[in-house]
Amino acid sequence: MNRLLALSPLVLLAAAPAGAQRPPFDTPAPVAYLEDLSSGAVLYAKDADRRMPPASMAKMMTTYVIFDMIKKGEIKLDQKITVRPETWQKWHGPQAGSTMFLSPNEQVSVENLLYGVVVLSGNDACVVLAEGVAGTEEAFVNLMNQRAKAIGLKNSQFGTSNGWPDEGRTFVTARDLAHLAKATIENYPDLYKKFYSRRDFTWGQTMGGNAITQANRDPLLGRVNGADGLKTGHTEEAGYGFTGSAEQNGRRLVMVVAGLTSFNQRANESVRFMEWGFNAWRAKPVVKQGKRVESADVQLGDSATVGLVAPRDLNVTVPAGSSAAMTAKVVYQGPVKAPIRQGQHIADLVITSADLGEQRLPLVAESAVGEAGFFGRVWAGLMGLFGA
Numbered sequence: 302m303n304r305l306l307a308l309s310p311l312v313l314l315a316a317a318p319a320g321a322q323r324p325p326f327d328t329p330a331p332v333a334y335l336e337d338l339s340s341g342a343v344l345y346a347k348d349a350d351r352r353m354p355p356a357s358m359a360k361m362m363t364t365y366v367i368f369d370m371i372k373k374g375e376i377k378l379d380q381k382i383t384v385r386p387e388t389w390q391k392w393h394g395p396q397a398g399s400t401m402f403l404s405p406n407e408q409v410s411v412e413n414l415l416y417g418v419v420v421l422s423g424n425d426a427c428v429v430l431a432e433g434v435a436g437t438e439e440a441f442v443n444l445m446n447q448r449a450k451a452i453g454l455k456n457s458q459f460g461t462s463n464g465w466p467d468e469g470r471t472f473v474t475a476r477d478l479a480h481l482a483k484a485t486i487e488n489y490p491d492l493y494k495k496f497y498s499r500r501d502f503t504w505g506q507t508m509g510g511n512a513i514t515q516a517n518r519d520p521l522l523g524r525v526n527g528a529d530g531l532k533t534g535h536t537e538e539a540g541y542g543f544t545g546s547a548e549q550n551g552r553r554l555v556m557v558v559a560g561l562t563s564f565n566q567r568a569n570e571s572v573r574f575m576e577w578g579f580n581a582w583r584a585k586p587v588v589k590q591g592k593r594v595e596s597a598d599v600q601l602g603d604s605a606t607v608g609l610v611a612p613r614d615l616n617v618t619v620p621a622g623s624s625a626a627m628t629a630k631v632v633y634q635g636p637v638k639a640p641i642r643q644g645q646h647i648a649d650l651v652i653t654s655a656d657l658g659e660q661r662l663p664l665v666a667e668s669a670v671g672e673a674g675f676f677g678r679v680w681a682g683l684m685g686l687f688g689a
Contacts, residue, residue, distance in 0.1 A: 322656055324581035324620050328570055331560035332542075334475035335578050338483055338553045341661045342618035344578055346476070352456055353559055355473040356534030357399065357422045358544050359464030361481050362445045362457075363431065364419055364496070364532075367411070368489040369448060370434060378412040382433030384425075392425035398465070401426040402505025402513050413504065420502040420517045422533065427463035438462050449477075452484045466538055475557040478544045482531050482555045486546060497530030498522065520568035521545045525575050533567070534559075541567035547575055552618075554578045584616035587629075587652065587662065594664055595631040597648055601673045602639030608667030609633075609648050615662045617652050627654045631664065641670040 326345055332353060335345040370376045386405040393400060401423030403409065409417075409429065417426030431441035438461070445459040454477040460470030486493050500522060503514040520543060521528035528547040535541045542559035556574050561567045588594055588611040596606040609631060617627070633648035641647065648664040 322620065322623075324577070326574075326577050326581070328558065328574060329561065329566070330558040330570055331540075332475050332558065333574065334479050334557040335574060336479050336483075336555050337578070337582065337618045338486070338555055339551060339584065340616055340618040341659075342582075342657065344554075344582055344618065345574075349475040349557075350456060352472040352474060354466065354469070354471060354536065354539040355464050355478065356536040356539040356542060357424075357464045358473065358478055358532050358534035358542055359459060359461065359471055360418050360422065360427055360534075361478070361485065361532045361544060362449060362459055363427050363441075363462045364415065365452075365481060365485050365489075366441070366444050366448050367415060367418075367430065367434070368485065368492045371411075371492065372489060376411055376434050378410065378415075380411045380433075381408045382411065382414060382429055383408050384429050385432065388428050388432060389425065392428055398424045400424060403429060404505070415496055416499065416502045417504060419496045419532070420499050421504070421515045422518060424463040424465060431462040449481075452480070454480060457481075464534060464536075466536055475559060478557045479555045482544050482546055485531070486553070486555075493530065498528075519543075519545065520571045521547060521575060524572050528575070535564075535567075543567055543571050545571055545575060547579075549579050550584075551614075551616075552579065552584055581621055582618050583621045585619050586614065586616050588615040588650070590614050593667060594650060595648070597631075597633050598636035599641065599670050600636040600638045602641065602670040603673050604670050607637065607641055607647075607670050609664040610667045611650075612644065612646070612663055612665045615650065617660050617662075619657065627652050627657075629653075633664075639670050639672045641666045643667070643669040 332351055333347040334349040336343050384403045384405055384407045389405040399422040401417035401421050403425050414426045414430045417423040428438055431438045435441035435444060441462055442459055449457050457473040457477040460467040501514055501516045503512050505513040507513060518533040525547050527549040530546050531544045533543045541561040544557045546555045558570055561570060590611050590613050593608045593610050595609045597609055599605055599607050629652045631648055632651050637647050643666055645666045646663050647666055650662040650664055652660045
């Protein structure tokens, strides 16, 4: 059910009659995508739904599954996993790509293996972790695809835990990678902060017995304020890619670039893309936290309606230095069935403009609504029967 807003203070968004044109941006990346998670605005999209090999960006899905298992109590960070000699044999040496420098029969905690995956992009760490928590890498890949489907990745499929080339069985899109990043950040904020923003990690030894420290390949860390993730990827087939995120002044952006031709080009384009997102666009306030925007009809509740309020200060994203004529409506599937928790997300404030598209902001229940008693349910049934 859609509820259109009548004239209200929201019309202040239309501060000027002229529409706001998108700020210009161009990139040599064949695939690029940038979204402001704070408003849901897609700031830039270039071939964002093209299926492509993710290379090591697939490790974001591996990490998501492990985060999910930790949150559910299925595994623990201090749980030890033994490196199978067969796995070590396959995933060590120059032919095995990025490595954590694990040793055969070594016992390594889930926590350290996660650092090996996220910070070091270790192909060995991915497979050891997958085998340790699911029995086989194939069983773990099934979990990856199940979770991918559950969070709404519409054009992605995984065939390995580490993104190693597999004759096309593994593919993603830039839009899906951004959605995966968003789900990781929002569903597991503490684990995200702990693992993804680490600058380097030390594991393994050289032949001379010296500890091996490797830097995080994230090109935004230390170069863009508020940068805190996520994952690079590179194979000959995929080129150089990166999914990244940063937060500044309450705005969180997620970006994806793919198909670039060199390490340096990826680094420079990633920084330039993210800085454009923050500098060429700004947040415009819409509704203050706690303010009632509308009310929603309630089905079989002890109240016929429930107020819809902003769970936080809600902003839309507009080009810097310009105003946009926008329309707003409240959208929800209704009537909303009781019981309803206070603060439950039950509706969206959808703000649209001709040039900028749709931005969807959450609205939550102002108060709890319990289920109707016996007579209330009977009365509701009679009203439904007679079309009242």
